[in-house]
Every structure is written in C-alpha cells, then in structure tokens.
Amino acid sequence: MAPFFLLLLLSQILLCAAVDTINSSTPLSGPQKIVSKGNKFTLGFYTPTQGNTTSSSSTSNYYIAIWYSNIPQQTTVWTANSDVPVTDPTTAALTIGNDGNLVLLDRSNNRLLWSTNVSIGSNSTIAVLQDNGSLDLTDANSSIVYWRSIDHPTNTWLPGGKLGLNKTTGVSQRLVPWRNMANPSPGLFSLELDPNGTTQYFIQWKDSKTYWTSGPWNGNIFSLVPEMTAGYNYNFQFINNDTESYFIYSMKDNNVISRFIIDVNGQIKQETWVSASQSWIMFWAQPRTQCEVYAVCGAYGSCNLNALPFCNCIKGFTQKVQSDWDLQDFSGGCKRRVPLQCQTNSSSAQAKPDKFYTMTDISSSQASQTQDSTTTSQTHSATSGGSHFQSI
Ligand SMILES: *[C@@H]1O[C@H](CO)[C@@H](O)[C@H](O)[C@H]1NC(C)=O
Ligand SMILES: *[C@@H]1O[C@H](CO)[C@@H](O)[C@H](O)[C@H]1NC(C)=O
Ligand SMILES: *[C@@H]1O[C@H](CO)[C@@H](O)[C@H](O)[C@H]1NC(C)=O
Ligand SMILES: *[C@@H]1O[C@H](CO)[C@@H](O)[C@H](O)[C@H]1NC(C)=O
Numbered sequence: 429m430a431p432f433f434l435l436l437l438l439s440q441i442l443l444c445a446a447v448d449t450i451n452s453s454t455p456l457s458g459p460q461k462i463v464s465k466g467n468k469f470t471l472g473f474y475t476p477t478q479g480n481t482t483s484s485s486s487t488s489n490y491y492i493a494i495w496y497s498n499i500p501q502q503t504t505v506w507t508a509n510s511d512v513p514v515t516d517p518t519t520a521a522l523t524i525g526n527d528g529n530l531v532l533l534d535r536s537n538n539r540l541l542w543s544t545n546v547s548i549g550s551n552s553t554i555a556v557l558q559d560n561g562s563l564d565l566t567d568a569n570s571s572i573v574y575w576r577s578i579d580h581p582t583n584t585w586l587p588g589g590k591l592g593l594n595k596t597t598g599v600s601q602r603l604v605p606w607r608n609m610a611n612p613s614p615g616l617f618s619l620e621l622d623p624n625g626t627t628q629y630f631i632q633w634k635d636s637k638t639y640w641t642s643g644p645w646n647g648n649i650f651s652l653v654p655e656m657t658a659g660y661n662y663n664f665q666f667i668n669n670d671t672e673s674y675f676i677y678s679m680k681d682n683n684v685i686s687r688f689i690i691d692v693n694g695q696i697k698q699e700t701w702v703s704a705s706q707s708w709i710m711f712w713a714q715p716r717t718q719c720e721v722y723a724v725c726g727a728y729g730s731c732n733l734n735a736l737p738f739c740n741c742i743k744g745f746t747q748k749v750q751s752d753w754d755l756q757d758f759s760g761g762c763k764r765r766v767p768l769q770c771q772t773n774s775s776s777a778q779a780k781p782d783k784f785y786t787m788t789d790i791s792s793s794q795a796s797q798t799q800d801s802t803t804t805s806q807t808h809s810a811t812s813g814g815s816h817f818q819s820i
C-alpha cells in the first residue's frame with residue numbers, strides 16, 4: 429500500500445512541475461503556459477484588460493507574452509505578435525517550425541503569424557524561458573543561442589538587456605510603447621541610441637521630433653541625467669567599440685524587481701515593485717513632467733498636470749475618438765464641435781460669426797500646427813500665439 433501511495437504522490441509532483449521549454453514535440457496552445465526554472469517569469473497567451481470602454485466588441489485579443497510570475501497585477505515584459513492578435517488561442521500554437529525558428533501558427537488556416545525569423549542550420553532547436561525574463565532560442569545539443577527575446581525589447585527594458593546600436597548593420601534596438609492600455613501594437617514614441625553613432629539616447633515622436641535626450645555618455649553617467657550618480661540600486665555600464673555600442677544595467681540585489689518602461693504617453697520610467705504596497709513605485713521619469721512629451725494630447729489638445737486626465741480639448745473642441753481617450757491614448761487629439769462659419773457657406777442668421785478666443789497661461793509645443801492636415805491652412809496659422817480661431 430505504502431509504495432503505491434508514494435508512487436501516486438510522486439507522479440502528482442511530476443505533473444505539477446512546470447515546464448520552462450518549448451520543443452518540436454511540445455507546442456504551446458490555449459491556456460498552456462511555460463514557467464522559468466525559478467518561477468520568476470511565465471509565458472503564455474495574454475489578453476490585456478479592456479479598460480473602461482463602451483466599445484461593443486465582445487471578442488478578446490490574445491498575444492503571446494511574458495509576465496512576472498509573482499506579481500498579482502499581471503505585468504507583461506514582452507509581447508510577440510503585437511501587430512497580429514489571435515482571437516482564439518486554442519487554434520493557435522507557439523511551436524518550433526520546420527526551419528528551426530520559434531513560430532506562432534494559426535492552425536485553423538495554417539497561417540504564420542509571427543516568427544523569430546533568423547537563419548538556423550539545424551532543426552533541433554528549443555525555446556527556454558529564463559529567470560531573467562528572456563525567452564532564448566537555443567540548440568538542443570549545444571550552447572549556441574540563435575535568438576533572445578531580451579535583445580528584441582518591446583516596451584520594457586529588463587535588467588541584463590541591451591538597448592544599443594549594431595554598428596555593422598546600423599540597426600538600433602528601440603523601446604516603443606503600447607498604442608494604448610489594451611493594445612500592444614507599437615505607439616508613436618520611441619527610445620533609442622542615436623543611430624548616427626553618438627553616445628546619447630533620444631526619445632522621439634513619430635521618428636521625427638526629438639523631445640528628450642540623455643546627453644552623451646561622459647564616462648560615468650549620461651550628462652543630462654545627473655540622478656545616475658545616486659544609482660546605488662544599480663550596476664550600469666556603457667559599451668562603445670567598433671562593432672557595437674549599448675547601455676546595460678543590472679540590480680545589485682537580485683531580489684529587487686525593477687523595470688524600465690516607455691509608457692503609453694511617451695515618458696520613460698524606472699519602477700520598482702514594492703510588495704508591502706503591492707504596487708509599482710516610480711522613482712525616475714523623463715521627461716520629468718508628462719506635459720513635456722511632444723504632442724501627447726494630439727491636435728487641439730491641451731495638457732495640464734493638475735488635471736485628471738492631464739489631456740483635455742481646448743475650448744470649442746471635443747475628443748476625436750473617445751474610445752482611444754478612454755484607453756489613455758490621447759494622441760488622436762480633438763475636433764471642432766461646430767464647423768467654422770467660413771467653411772460652411774452658411775449665411776443664415778442662426779450661424780454665429782467666427783471669432784478669436786484668447787487663451788492665457790498656455791505654452792505651445794507647435795504640435796497643433798504640424799499635426800492636423802484635415803483643417804484648412806487658415807486655422808493652422810490661427811492656432812499660434814495663444815489665440816484660436818473658432819466657432820462658439
Ligand atoms: C520535448 O520535451 C518533452 C518533455 O518536456 C520530452 O518528453 C520530449 O522528448 C522532447 N522532445 C524532443 C524532440 O526533444
Ligand atoms: C467606467 O466609467 C464609468 C463612467 O465614466 C464610471 O462610472 C465607472 O466607475 C468606470 N468603471 C471603471 C471600472 O473604471
Ligand atoms: C529534422 O531534420 C531531419 C533531417 O533533415 C529530419 O529527418 C527530421 O524529420 C527533422 N525533424 C523535424 C522535427 O522537423
Ligand atoms: C523575415 O525577415 C525577412 C527579411 O529580413 C522579411 O522579408 C520577412 O518578411 C520576415 N518574415 C517574417 C515572418 O517576419
């Protein structure tokens with residue numbers, strides 16, 4: 429009796445032991461998950477919370493994602509198919525493809541949704557989720573690593589990860605926020621090391637307008653980030669040689685959970701998980717205030733740090749796409765409540781004449797002039813200098 433009982437117990441333990449690997453005969457599908465050896469990170473299909481929308485869509489989007497195993501408020505650090513969501517994870521599979529790459533397939537129509545897309549000379553590859561949060565595609569029989577998720581960051585830069593420039597190819601890694609709180613597809617902002625080879629990081633809006641720079645590396649810190657001299661929780665290093673340049677950081681205490689993110693509204697933030705309060709505590713952000721982010725409230729929007737939400741529409745305008753604003757994506761901006769009289773041909777008595785409204789205590793980022801191409805040039809020039817041409 430006793431040995432049988434023991435055997436049963438043993439098999440139970442084996443069943444419960446989580447797997448950290450995907451190989452060619454163990455695809456991941458539906459509610460299945462893999463967990464890193466020390467149970468720090470979990471990978472599976474993830475569906476973002478839908479936020480407070482009144483949207484009528486009832487289908488959820490699923491993304492292959494990695495999140496912290498031990499943080500109750502599910503926090504992802506990486507997503508794979510950010511642009512191509514899956515609506516039914518039971519028909520999708522993350523698996524080793526015939527060419528050895530890790531692929532996401534829609535098995536209902538045999539469509540390839542996502543691939544690590546590297547050239548591999550073997551089909552005996554496996555994908556292992558590591559305790560540092562990286563999903564590594566390696567050879568089953570050797571130590572060759574073909575691809576690491578940590579080298580292909582999405583909106584999160586993890587300790588141990590590089591964010592740098594490959595000088596041979598001229599390709600730099602970029603940290604790009606989610607489009608909105610429910611959509612991991614790439615947003616409008618990006619953080620990257622100067623592709624021209626200087627040692628400074630830029631944050632840009634739509635790859636064109638730079639609104640923050642770290643200043644060059646001076647050997648100890650980035651010159652415009654003096655806070656780094658007090659970085660007692662972190663080890664950091666800037667590598668710059670003929671083939672590559674990158675910055676890398678790690679935790680002095682590996683039990684501290686810390687992450688570097690670029691958030692939906694274009695700020696970069698270093699946050700630490702505080703278990704006593706069960707929340708992420710932000711202790712560093714750039715640009716320092718939300719309103720310094722270029723065009724964060726979109727065309728005809730205004731930003732006010734003392735308001736909630738911090739974006740609003742200027743007088744006479746209303747949210748262009750309310751559902752985006754509900755998900756904290758304000759970049760779509762605002763539209764006129766009432767068309768300008770000079771745009772409508774109306775000469776009837778009920779139409780009030782257009783006039784200027786003077787706004788005080790406002791500084792312009794010029795965003796309103798460059799963004800909206802649907803209004804007439806007349807209104808563009810009218811938006812500068814604090815006055816605004818509008819129907820009221
Ligand atoms: C895949 O992993 C499972 C256990 O996790 C193992 O039984 C199987 O032999 C592996 N398959 C290959 C092709 O290595
Ligand atoms: C959703 O929005 C409505 C009205 O705007 C509010 O009353 C409600 O509390 C919100 N719910 C959540 C979960 O935020
Ligand atoms: C791997 O390649 C060998 C020889 O090319 C082939 O026989 C085998 O079926 C392949 N295995 C898989 C899982 O594709
Ligand atoms: C793989 O990379 C090639 C070139 O780098 C690109 O043309 C192709 O679309 C990529 N395929 C997938 C599935 O991402």
Ligand SMILES: *[C@@H]1O[C@H](CO)[C@@H](O)[C@H](O)[C@H]1NC(C)=O
Nearest residue numbers: 451550552553567568569570
């Ligand atoms: C690689 O390992 C797999 C099992 O993991 C084995 O089936 C295969 O024969 C090995 N291939 C080589 C070239 O050693």
Ligand SMILES: *[C@@H]1O[C@H](CO)[C@@H](O)[C@H](O)[C@H]1NC(C)=O
Nearest residue numbers: 558559560561562578588589
């Ligand atoms: C992550 O952990 C694995 C296993 O310990 C290690 O091989 C790999 O180099 C680590 N990656 C980084 C970027 O630190």
Ligand SMILES: *[C@@H]1O[C@H](CO)[C@@H](O)[C@H](O)[C@H]1NC(C)=O
Nearest residue numbers: 593594595596597598671672
């Ligand atoms: C730069 O990219 C090339 C091509 O992908 C690769 O072969 C090389 O190893 C990369 N260099 C570094 C330093 O990562």
Ligand SMILES: *[C@@H]1O[C@H](CO)[C@@H](O)[C@H](O)[C@H]1NC(C)=O
Nearest residue numbers: 621622623624625626630638
């Ligand atoms: C890189 O250099 C080119 C040519 O000198 C310049 O036009 C471009 O603005 C530079 N890019 C950045 C991000 O500084």
Ligand SMILES: *[C@@H]1O[C@H](CO)[C@@H](O)[C@H](O)[C@H]1NC(C)=O
Nearest residue numbers: 667668669670671672673674
């Ligand atoms: C550049 O630095 C990296 C990291 O220290 C190193 O692996 C690589 O060999 C270096 N390359 C050159 C050309 O010095």
Ligand SMILES: *[C@@H]1O[C@H](CO)[C@@H](O)[C@H](O)[C@H]1NC(C)=O
Nearest residue numbers: 767768769770771772773774
């Ligand atoms: C204004 O009137 C002109 C000529 O009658 C017409 O072509 C145009 O479409 C009208 N515009 C609007 C906004 O009604």
